[in-house]
Amino acid sequence: MVNSSDRSLDLGAIGSAARDASRGLGQLSTTKKNEVLAAIAAALRTQTETILKANVLDVEAAKAQDLDLAVIDRLTLNRERLDGIAAAVDMVEALPDPVGAVDDARRLPNGLEIGRRRVPLGVVAVIFEARPNVTVDISALCLKAGNAVILRGGREALQSNIALANVIRAAIEAAGAPSASVQLIDDPDRSLLEELLRDRTHVDVVVPRGGSGLIDFVSSTATVPVIETGWGVCHTFVDAGADLAMAERIVLNAKTRRPSICNALDTLLVHRDVAEVFLPSVGRTLVEAGVELHADGRVSSVLGPEIPSVVLGDDDLDTEWLALRMSVVVVDDFEHALAHIQEHGSGHSEAIVTSSHRHARRFVNEVDAAAVYVNASTQFTDGGEFGLGAEVGISTQKLHARGPMGLREMTTYKWIVQGDGQVRPV
Amino acid sequence: MVNSSDRSLDLGAIGSAARDASRGLGQLSTTKKNEVLAAIAAALRTQTETILKANVLDVEAAKAQDLDLAVIDRLTLNRERLDGIAAAVDMVEALPDPVGAVDDARRLPNGLEIGRRRVPLGVVAVIFEARPNVTVDISALCLKAGNAVILRGGREALQSNIALANVIRAAIEAAGAPSASVQLIDDPDRSLLEELLRDRTHVDVVVPRGGSGLIDFVSSTATVPVIETGWGVCHTFVDAGADLAMAERIVLNAKTRRPSICNALDTLLVHRDVAEVFLPSVGRTLVEAGVELHADGRVSSVLGPEIPSVVLGDDDLDTEWLALRMSVVVVDDFEHALAHIQEHGSGHSEAIVTSSHRHARRFVNEVDAAAVYVNASTQFTDGGEFGLGAEVGISTQKLHARGPMGLREMTTYKWIVQGDGQVRPV
Numbered sequence: 001m002v003n004s005s006d007r008s009l010d011l012g013a014i015g016s017a018a019r020d021a022s023r024g025l026g027q028l029s030t031t032k033k034n035e036v037l038a039a040i041a042a043a044l045r046t047q048t049e050t051i052l053k054a055n056v057l058d059v060e061a062a063k064a065q066d067l068d069l070a071v072i073d074r075l076t077l078n079r080e081r082l083d084g085i086a087a088a089v090d091m092v093e094a095l096p097d098p099v100g101a102v103d104d105a106r107r108l109p110n111g112l113e114i115g116r117r118r119v120p121l122g123v124v125a126v127i128f129e130a131r132p133n134v135t136v137d138i139s140a141l142c143l144k145a146g147n148a149v150i151l152r153g154g155r156e157a158l159q160s161n162i163a164l165a166n167v168i169r170a171a172i173e174a175a176g177a178p179s180a181s182v183q184l185i186d187d188p189d190r191s192l193l194e195e196l197l198r199d200r201t202h203v204d205v206v207v208p209r210g211g212s213g214l215i216d217f218v219s220s221t222a223t224v225p226v227i228e229t230g231w232g233v234c235h236t237f238v239d240a241g242a243d244l245a246m247a248e249r250i251v252l253n254a255k256t257r258r259p260s261i262c263n264a265l266d267t268l269l270v271h272r273d274v275a276e277v278f279l280p281s282v283g284r285t286l287v288e289a290g291v292e293l294h295a296d297g298r299v300s301s302v303l304g305p306e307i308p309s310v311v312l313g314d315d316d317l318d319t320e321w322l323a324l325r326m327s328v329v330v331v332d333d334f335e336h337a338l339a340h341i342q343e344h345g346s347g348h349s350e351a352i353v354t355s356s357h358r359h360a361r362r363f364v365n366e367v368d369a370a371a372v373y374v375n376a377s378t379q380f381t382d383g384g385e386f387g388l389g390a391e392v393g394i395s396t397q398k399l400h401a402r403g404p405m406g407l408r409e410m411t412t413y414k415w416i417v418q419g420d421g422q423v424r425p426v
Numbered sequence: 427m428v429n430s431s432d433r434s435l436d437l438g439a440i441g442s443a444a445r446d447a448s449r450g451l452g453q454l455s456t457t458k459k460n461e462v463l464a465a466i467a468a469a470l471r472t473q474t475e476t477i478l479k480a481n482v483l484d485v486e487a488a489k490a491q492d493l494d495l496a497v498i499d500r501l502t503l504n505r506e507r508l509d510g511i512a513a514a515v516d517m518v519e520a521l522p523d524p525v526g527a528v529d530d531a532r533r534l535p536n537g538l539e540i541g542r543r544r545v546p547l548g549v550v551a552v553i554f555e556a557r558p559n560v561t562v563d564i565s566a567l568c569l570k571a572g573n574a575v576i577l578r579g580g581r582e583a584l585q586s587n588i589a590l591a592n593v594i595r596a597a598i599e600a601a602g603a604p605s606a607s608v609q610l611i612d613d614p615d616r617s618l619l620e621e622l623l624r625d626r627t628h629v630d631v632v633v634p635r636g637g638s639g640l641i642d643f644v645s646s647t648a649t650v651p652v653i654e655t656g657w658g659v660c661h662t663f664v665d666a667g668a669d670l671a672m673a674e675r676i677v678l679n680a681k682t683r684r685p686s687i688c689n690a691l692d693t694l695l696v697h698r699d700v701a702e703v704f705l706p707s708v709g710r711t712l713v714e715a716g717v718e719l720h721a722d723g724r725v726s727s728v729l730g731p732e733i734p735s736v737v738l739g740d741d742d743l744d745t746e747w748l749a750l751r752m753s754v755v756v757v758d759d760f761e762h763a764l765a766h767i768q769e770h771g772s773g774h775s776e777a778i779v780t781s782s783h784r785h786a787r788r789f790v791n792e793v794d795a796a797a798v799y800v801n802a803s804t805q806f807t808d809g810g811e812f813g814l815g816a817e818v819g820i821s822t823q824k825l826h827a828r829g830p831m832g833l834r835e836m837t838t839y840k841w842i843v844q845g846d847g848q849v850r851p852v
Contacts (some may be wrong), residue, residue, distance in 0.1 A: 023768075027791060092739070112802055114812060120795065121824050200645075204824050219626075220649050225825045248849040253849035268639040342449075364842050365453060368548065376538055376845030384842065385850070386540060387532070398547050398630050398838040399651045400826040412824040415812065416790050419802030423679035424811070 009187045011195045015202025018123045022148035024178045025357035026120045028045035030097040030387040036175040037341035043171035044086040063122040065119040074131050087362040092140040095389040098408040099146050112422050120146030122204040127152045129210040132160035139182045141392050144270045145410035152185040162186050197222035209393045226315045229393030232348025233320050234263040234378050237337040239354035240273035248282045256289045260322050263349040263381040267327040269337045275330045283307040298330040317344045347396045349378040435613045437621045442626025443606035444549045448574035450604045452546045456523040462601040463519040469597035470512040480589035500557050511562045519565040521815040524834040525572050538848050542839040546572030548630040553578045555636040558586035565608045567818050578611040588612050623648035635819045655819030658688040658774025659746050660804050663763040665780035666699035673779040674708045679803040682715045686748050689775040689807040693753040695763045700754045711731040715764035717750045722757040741768045775804035777803045796829035
């Protein structure tokens with residue numbers, strides 16, 4: 001797409017075009033932005049053939065490389081999935097536009113009128129891995145919030161991403177908006193990525209969306225401000241005195257509903273007072289659901305030989321499984337559960353199942369994470385579920401946005417001060 | 427203070443103590459935090475002698491090194507200034523506590539109760555230059571927002587900072603809060619600073635507060651999330667048809683009220699249609715106020731030989747003067763003024779003086795800065811003036827906080843989700 005033939009991709013030109021496009025986008029009315037999104041959704045529905053043909057190339061390459069079946073499945077597009085992707089654009093179109101709202105507006109004693117107006121971030125770079133739907137989701141969210149976006153997807157989805165970005169850009173241009181609002185870096189050269197991560201002139205924010213390797217690379221390389229997303233070692237603690245039937249439903253859902261998402265359960269912590277009753281029951285249920293249990297000594301002795309488990313490895317407690325595997329640990333009491341989460345949690349989603357009001361309150365107050373749950377499954381951490389409509393990612397850092405990043409989180413504000421000649425006294 | 431004698435300062439221990447202290451601070455009631463602040467203000471008032479004695483050492487060292495008089499002045503404490511510093515702590519005590527407020531609280535259709543609760547950031551590192559009052563201001567603001575703070579001040583103020591931090595820490599401890607809530611790195615070794623900027627385990631946010639050299643160093647070194655503050659190349663554009671008497675008052679105030687602050691005027695842009703009337707008048711006024719004008723060719727030809735000016739240098743338009751010097755440029759029209767600010771502005775404070783509603787509206791919409799002014803002096807960009815009470819710094823980036831960072835900007839939020847067994851459907 002951008003110089004895809006000669007591989008001498010000019011990142012400065014991409015950044016500069018994105019900056020120019022962002023200035024135009026920032027001034028577009030909501031009506032116009034919605035027209036652009038409608039054009040994109042329509043184009044995705046009419047150009048199915050082109051997109052699927054490109055996707056076949058990626059899928060075949062992935063099969064030839066013997067990639068993991070789960071990776072190939074995530075990579076694969078079909079008519080139904082493409083229709084879902086277009087429907088997600090419709091949904092973003094239907095969301096309220098966050099840009100232009102004014103907070104804290106007031107008149108100061110000296111007559112100055114002041115307020116904080118919500119404005120786009122400007123140019124957002126998003127670095128993501130193999131799912132081609134992300135290309136469309138992120139583009140739609142960035143456009144609606146008035147941002148230009150520079151996308152850098154995974155090598156495995158390159159042909160699909162090129163096709164999708166071409167369709168999106170043509171639709172944007174046909175709708176009368178700057179096509180450089182969405183640009184794809186289609187050269188997998190890592191030095192280009194590094195250059196992007198340090199382009200403070202043209203890029204306002206970079207969002208890595210993927211595993212811990214990607215996040216660490218981006219955070220340690222970037223000089224552009226970063227919002228880290230999507231890496232989570234998530235715990236559920238089953239307290240003494242908890243409703244154990246409820247606990248079992250919550251644990252099963254948190255682990256198995258969708259094991260590959262970042263808010264899936266990674267480590268189950270069980271209070272020793274309920275371990276003997278709870279573990280055999282939940283253990284059996286999890287194993288029947290296909291989950292491999294990585295158990296510490298106390299857990300495996302309670303589970304016994306009938307419920308198979310693996311010996312807990314050295315790094316298991318710091319592992320985000322993203323699969324039907326999990327760590328299981330017995331803790332002595334509530335304090336030990338808190339300490340365990342402090343030590344091993346990644347600040348994503350943490351849950352307690354308890355009937356103690358005091359423990360619920362302390363858990364909520366003392367656990368430092370983007371989302372803290374009492375008596376519910378961590379699978380709910382999601383922009384749609386939290387009422388944000390959709391999300392660019394789940395932030396696990398504390399600056400700017402925490403948890404699901406929806407449209408509002410893709411904006412910033414500026415102070416506007418209007419007067420009739422006010423000067424500041426000494 | 428922290429291992430000040432042996433220079434083998436253990437940064438990991440400082441970080442770990444700060445993290446522990448932050449956990450305690452985060453749970454303190456507002457009443458308790460206010461008691462701690464009252465104790466600090468009282469200690470600053472009773473231990474004047476100790477602090478002033480330490481300050482004399484810094485001032486004498488600065489004189490021996492022939493430092494700039496302005497630097498020495500900023501460094502110097504006396505009874506009156508110390509009293510002002512203690513009064514600033516009283517003021518922070520009086521501000522409302524941002525922690526605990528819940529936004530977007532609601533009950534979801536499935537019965538989950540959800541909301542975003544405001545919580546402290548955790549551990550904040552602040553890197554600042556020579557003003558010892560910053561040590562106290564930042565400590566008070568961080569404490570009130572429930573954050574532990576690690577301070578790293580300028581070498582010139584080292585003895586003053588050690589004395590102030592000792593007074594603050596003793597007061598915190600006497601009031602029953604963790605003294606590691608405030609820690610000072612008193613070893614000027616730069617490698618320690620670099621270690622701090624990469625300590626993602628213990629530090630949640632780093633705020634550099636100072637000139638562009640410091641900001642660039644911190645941004646390019648840190649892997650901890652950064653909020654850049656305090657560097658500003660600020661413009662005021664005098665439009666055709668502006669009230670020129672008003673423009674002159676605004677320009678004079680923006681440049682000379684306090685030339686050493688980051689929102690002081692750096693570059694005056696004058697529409698060519700008013701240059702011949704406006705420039706001789708404002709030029710004379712500025713020169714009489716002691717300002718050195720760095721003028722482009724069109725400006726100096728209008729000013730003539732009677733109003734002295736210096737030839738505009740190559741880097742002048744990208745210079746933050748922080749002194750009674752400024753750049754002056756004639757622009758052809760409104761578009762050129764916008765383009766100039768786009769190219770040279772640092773996203774801090776930008777002003778237009780105009781009588782055109784359309785130009786005022788476009789300036790406010792299109793200029794990308796933390797604070798955008800119409801017909802007022804940029805000297806107003808300040809936490810107190812904007813109604814935030816006090817500030818840690820003026821953010822010039824777009825993530826998290828923009829413009830003055832008050833107490834709320836020193837917090838983040840967490841999502842709290844409470845249920846009675848909800849699991850997420852497939």
